[in-house]
Amino acid sequence: MPATLIFYLFATVLILAALMVISARNPVHAVLFLILCFFNAAGLFVLQGAEFLAMLLVIVYVGAVAVLFLFVVMMLDIDFKQLRQGFVRYLPLGALVGAVLLIEIGMMAVHWPTMAGAAAQTPAPAALGNAEAIGAVLYTKYWLPFQVAGLVLLVAMVGAICLTLRDRGQVVRQNVSVQMNRKRSDVIEIKKVPTGQGISDGGMA
Amino acid sequence: MISSAEFVLLSPEILMAAGALLLLMYGVFAGDRVSGTANLVGMIYCIIAAFLVWQMPDQRQYYLNGFLVHDSFASYVKVVVLLGSALALFMADAYARRHSIARPELAVLIMLAALGMMLMISAHDLLSLYMALELQALALYVLAAFQRDRLASSEAGLKYFVLGALSSGLMLYGMSLLYGSFGSTDYLVLASSLSQGGALPMPVLFGLVFVCAAMAFKVSAVPFHMWAPDVYQGAPTPVTAYFAAAPKVAAMAVFARLLLEPLMGAFNDWQQIIIFLSLASMILGGFAAITQTNIKRLMAYSSIAHVGYGLVGLAAGTAEGLQGLLVYLAIYFLNTLGTFAVILCLRHNGTAVENLSDLKGLSKTRPLLALALTINMFSLAGVPPLAGFFGKFYVFMAAAEAQLIWLALVGLLMSAVACYYYIRIVKLVYFDEPDHGTDAVSEIGLRAVIAISAGYMVLFCVAPQPIIGTALEAARGLLLR
Numbered sequence: 001m002p003a004t005l006i007f008y009l010f011a012t013v014l015i016l017a018a019l020m021v022i023s024a025r026n027p028v029h030a031v032l033f034l035i036l037c038f039f040n041a042a043g044l045f046v047l048q049g050a051e052f053l054a055m056l057l058v059i060v061y062v063g064a065v066a067v068l069f070l071f072v073v074m075m076l077d078i079d080f081k082q083l084r085q086g087f088v089r090y091l092p093l094g095a096l097v098g099a100v101l102l103i104e105i106g107m108m109a110v111h112w113p114t115m116a117g118a119a120a121q122t123p124a125p126a127a128l129g130n131a132e133a134i135g136a137v138l139y140t141k142y143w144l145p146f147q148v149a150g151l152v153l154l155v156a157m158v159g160a161i162c163l164t165l166r167d168r169g170q171v172v173r174q175n176v177s178v179q180m181n182r183k184r185s186d187v188i189e190i191k192k193v194p195t196g197q198g199i200s201d202g203g204m205a
Numbered sequence: 206m207i208s209s210a211e212f213v214l215l216s217p218e219i220l221m222a223a224g225a226l227l228l229l230m231y232g233v234f235a236g237d238r239v240s241g242t243a244n245l246v247g248m249i250y251c252i253i254a255a256f257l258v259w260q261m262p263d264q265r266q267y268y269l270n271g272f273l274v275h276d277s278f279a280s281y282v283k284v285v286v287l288l289g290s291a292l293a294l295f296m297a298d299a300y301a302r303r304h305s306i307a308r309p310e311l312a313v314l315i316m317l318a319a320l321g322m323m324l325m326i327s328a329h330d331l332l333s334l335y336m337a338l339e340l341q342a343l344a345l346y347v348l349a350a351f352q353r354d355r356l357a358s359s360e361a362g363l364k365y366f367v368l369g370a371l372s373s374g375l376m377l378y379g380m381s382l383l384y385g386s387f388g389s390t391d392y393l394v395l396a397s398s399l400s401q402g403g404a405l406p407m408p409v410l411f412g413l414v415f416v417c418a419a420m421a422f423k424v425s426a427v428p429f430h431m432w433a434p435d436v437y438q439g440a441p442t443p444v445t446a447y448f449a450a451a452p453k454v455a456a457m458a459v460f461a462r463l464l465l466e467p468l469m470g471a472f473n474d475w476q477q478i479i480i481f482l483s484l485a486s487m488i489l490g491g492f493a494a495i496t497q498t499n500i501k502r503l504m505a506y507s508s509i510a511h512v513g514y515g516l517v518g519l520a521a522g523t524a525e526g527l528q529g530l531l532v533y534l535a536i537y538f539l540n541t542l543g544t545f546a547v548i549l550c551l552r553h554n555g556t557a558v559e560n561l562s563d564l565k566g567l568s569k570t571r572p573l574l575a576l577a578l579t580i581n582m583f584s585l586a587g588v589p590p591l592a593g594f595f596g597k598f599y600v601f602m603a604a605a606e607a608q609l610i611w612l613a614l615v616g617l618l619m620s621a622v623a624c625y626y627y628i629r630i631v632k633l634v635y636f637d638e639p640d641h642g643t644d645a646v647s648e649i650g651l652r653a654v655i656a657i658s659a660g661y662m663v664l665f666c667v668a669p670q671p672i673i674g675t676a677l678e679a680a681r682g683l684l685l686r
Contacts, residue, residue, distance in 0.1 A: 108407045112385075120388065143207070144272045148324060148336040151222065152343055155317050158229065159347035162310040163362075 007047055014040035027073045035066045052130035211268040214261070214275050217254040217283070218323050224250040225316040232309025240307040241298055247312030248294040251319060255287035258323075265682065267329060271391055274329035277682030281531060281675060282326045282458040289451035289538045290319040292654050296546055297443035299648035304557075306352050306441060314351075315447065318344035322455035326462070331380045331390035334459065338376070338423070342369050345452060349440040361439025368432045372422035379415025382408045392467040399470025413471055417478050420463065423456040426516060427485035430509050437505035442557070445501055446545030449508050450538040457512070457534060461519055461527060465684060472522050479520040480612060486513030487615065491622040500548050500559050503626065504541065507585060510623055511537055517616050518600040521607035527680035528673070529599035535672055536596040536665065540584050543658025546651050547578045552644040564630060566639030574646065575634045577659040584662040586627040587620050592665035599673070 017040065020033040038061045045054035128136070138146060193199055207215070228243055228250075258280050265276040294315055301307040321341030328334035346369060350362020384390050386409045387398050399405075405413075422429040437445045464475055490510025497503040515537075518530035550571075551558050568575035584593035597620060601613040646652060665672070 104411070108382075108411050111407050113406045141270050142332075144269045145332050145336045148321075148333070148340055151317065151320070152336065152340050154226075155314070155340060155343045155347070158310055158313060158317075159343065162308060162314075163347060163350055163353050 003047060007044070010040045010043040010047070014044070027078070028070065031066060031070045031073055034069070035062050038062045038066065050130060052134060207269070210266075214266060214268050215273075217257040217287075218320060220254050220257065221250060221316055221320040221323065225313050225320065228309065228316065229313045232313065235309075237308050240301060240309050240311065243309035243312040244294045244298045244301070247316050248291045250316060251287045251291035251294065254319075254323075255284045255291070258283045258287065263678070263682065271393065272330045272333040273324070273327040274392075275327065276679075277675075278458070278462070278527075278531075278679040279327045281679035282454060282534070283323050285535050285538055286322045286326070286451045286455050287319060289454065289542065290315055290447070292539075292542050292657070293443060293447035293450060295650040296446060296542070296549060296654050298650050300441065300443045300549055300557075303555075304352060304441065305354075311348070311351060314344045314348050317341075318348065319451065322451060325459050326455055328459070328462075329392045329466075331383065331392075334463070335373075335377065335380060338459070339373065341452060341455070342373070342423075345369075345448065348444045348447070349436055351444060352441045355439075357439035358441060359439075361436045364432055364439075365436045368422070372419045372429070375415050375422070376419030379412040379417075379419065382412030382415065386412065395467035396469060399468065402470070405471055405474055409471070410474060413468060413475060414478070416463065417475060417482075420456065420460045421482050424453060424460060424512050425505075425509055426482040426512050427489045427509060430486070430489070433509060434502045434505040437508075438499055438501045442501065442545060442549050442559070445504070446542055446549075449504060449541040449545065453508065453512070454534045454538050457515055457519075457530065461530060462683060464519065465522065465527065469522075476520055476522060479516055480609070483513045483516035483520055483612065484615060486510060486516065487619040488513075491619040494623070494626050497626075498561050500551075500561060500564070503561070504544065504548075507623070507626075508541065510619065511585075513619070514597060514600055514616055517604045517609070517612055520612060521603045521609060523603060523607050524677070524680045524684045525606060526600070526603035527684060528677045529596070529601075529603040531676035531679055532599050532673055533596035535676065536584075536592045536662075539658045539661050540581055540593060543577065543655055543662070544581045544585070546654040546658065547574060547581065550574055550643075550646045550651055550655070553641050555644065561630065561633060562640065563643075564633045565637040567634040567643060570639055570643045571646075574643070574655070577655045578634060579631050580659045580662050582627040582630050586624045588624075590666040592662045595665060595669055595673070 014037055017033045017036040021030050021037060024030040024033060038057055042054040042057040045051070045057065191199055212219075224247070228246055231246075232239060232243055261275065261280055263277045263280070265274065267274050294312060297311060297315075298307075301311060318341045321337050321339075321344065324337035325334055325341065328337055346362055346366040349365045350359050352358035380390070383395065386406060387395050389395070399409075418429060422432075425433040437448065440448065464479070468475060486509050490506050490508075490513055494503050494506035494510065497506060511533075515530050515533050518526040518528075518533065520526070521529075548559060549557075551563055551567075553563065564578075567578065580591065584591035587593045587597040597616070601616055604610070604613040604616070
């Protein structure tokens with residue numbers, strides 16, 4: 001019974017926080033609500049006995065992704081008011097589509113038979129911890145999807161670099177050996193200036 | 206971890222992955238000036254991989270813990286995809302140099318996209334399918350935005366990315382429902398569980414609809430086609446040619462495998478979806494293309510219509526239907542590459558032109574180019590004895606045999622409508638006076654692709670048996686296990 005109560009607590013806060021993410025006026029608040037979402041989702045994972053996933057969610061999503069996101073929101077000058085334009089105009093249609101989908105999904109949820117011939121549920125190994133159970137199959141049975149995931153990340157990296165990195169010709173880069181090898185005579189010219197006459201710049205300027 | 210037999214089966218994919226990584230390192234250290242070499246090397250890798258795939262034995266084998274499958278169907282489609290990638294790289298070189306997008310990453314991304322396509326064609330598990338789909342899609346988003354200094358290209362990349370991410374979400378949701386119902390993501394479990402008959406439970410139906418919607422997005426079938434015209438028009442032209450050739454073929458093949466293998470037990474449920482997608486694509490693609498003034502946009506609507514014709518074969522759900530689809534794909538990819546190669550040749554005083562009015566009187570300024578374009582247009586329209594006719598013939602025959610004669614009739618009617626805009630191009634080329642001259646074509650890549658495609662379209666009727674026979678074998682490899 002307490003577990004059910006806690007489930008509903010986490011679930012309610014999760015949904016409310018998710019609503020706030022898309023409706024908060026201040027983008028920084030939206031990101032903070034997103035972090036609240038992640039924490040509650042992690043709580044749900046713990047209730048299901050998936051403590052490793054819960055930990056990953058907190059460490060990766062809260063610790064890295066959300067913080068990075070916060071930086072982006074604060075550093076980029078995005079006009080969120082402009083992004084929000086048309087929200088009210090599209091709301092009726094969007095709400096209608098969403099409602100239809102929600103009702104259909106509700107109909108599905110009340111009627112969930114198990115298929116004949118479906119694979120049996122994998123029993124949670126009692127002796128094994130979560131992390132150990134995942135570790136036992138991730139690099140063996142799931143070798144291929146794991147490697148492909150690596151390639152997907154590589155493509156993302158190559159893409160991000162090749163779409164944004166610009167080789168600016170005007171930038172002066174420091175070249176240490178050139179700096180060290182400079183001689184006094186290369187850069188300084190001493191001229192005697194006769195009084196009251198001045199000198200022509202001698203091609204210096 | 207990986208046995209030697211599995212290594213042999215995986216060797217084309219390993220070659221592509223290792224090749225792409227080596228090319229990337231080479232590009233990073235040697236700089237942008239080696240982009241020509243990179244394109245050439247990438248093309249050679251694709252051709253070697255196609256050869257490796259081609260010489261594999263035909264019998265069906267599961268490997269890597271059932272995540273992948275090897276059969277004649279996979280070999281057939283992989284060869285088509287790899288040849289499409291190789292030819293696209295061959296064409297891309299000259300354009301890239303002229304539009305200051307000559308960077309070695311182009312070849313690397315095309316190779317990685319081709320690798321993703323190979324994996325998704327072989328995927329025999331929802332998990333490996335999804336990962337491979339994402340690998341190719343992510344590379345394609347970057348390719349669409351590759352000409353980053355042109356606003357239209359960036360817009361194309363962003364639109365493709367946002368809508369593609371949405372469709373991936375739909376697909377994952379559908380997959381999760383299937384997984385929830387069957388307790389497994391393995392196609393074998395899905396197929397055996399579904400083949401036991403009975404009415405389809407609601408969650409399975411839901412999953413089926415979501416997965417179909419996502420796949421319809423990937424092949425740009427109506428009503429999930431909105432992205433295609435904008436992306437086709439905005440992306441750099443050789444990339445557009447690549448989009449219309451390789452990823453479309455691969456996605457159609459994945460769609461076919463998904464429906465005919467794990468979801469074959471739900472045939473009655475998905476047949477109506479496919480019939481609707483096919484009808485809508487043929488009709489919208491046919492009529493919307495008429496009003497277009499930009500050639501790349503027109504080709505996008507044309508490709509939507511062609512997806513509709515291909516889906517007619519899939520709707521039949523028989524080995525003959527799948528054979529028709531495979532013949533169609535093998536002809537269509539070269540037909541569209543040839544057409545885009547001609548479009549790449551259209552330059553006036555050094556700047557590329559892509560409006561229909563620029564085609565006026567091409568026969569007077571560039572007679573050979575005009576002839577190649579005419580052959581490709583007639584083939585796309587399905588005029589016998591050109592190759593395009595055979596593709597349509599087999600698809601419609603299979604539909605008629607599967608009691609879908611009315612679908613075949615609508616297809617025939619819509620091909621007649623499509624003839625209007627293909628032949629209008631021929632009219633512009635032959636019977637109008639030129640507004641301006643068209644520059645001479647000197648690039649060997651473009652010349653070769655134009656010659657290969659035009660030759661193939663004309664000579665296909667002399668010896669159609671190799672392709673048609675292989676397609677039938679491939680279709681049987683998938684359906685009659």
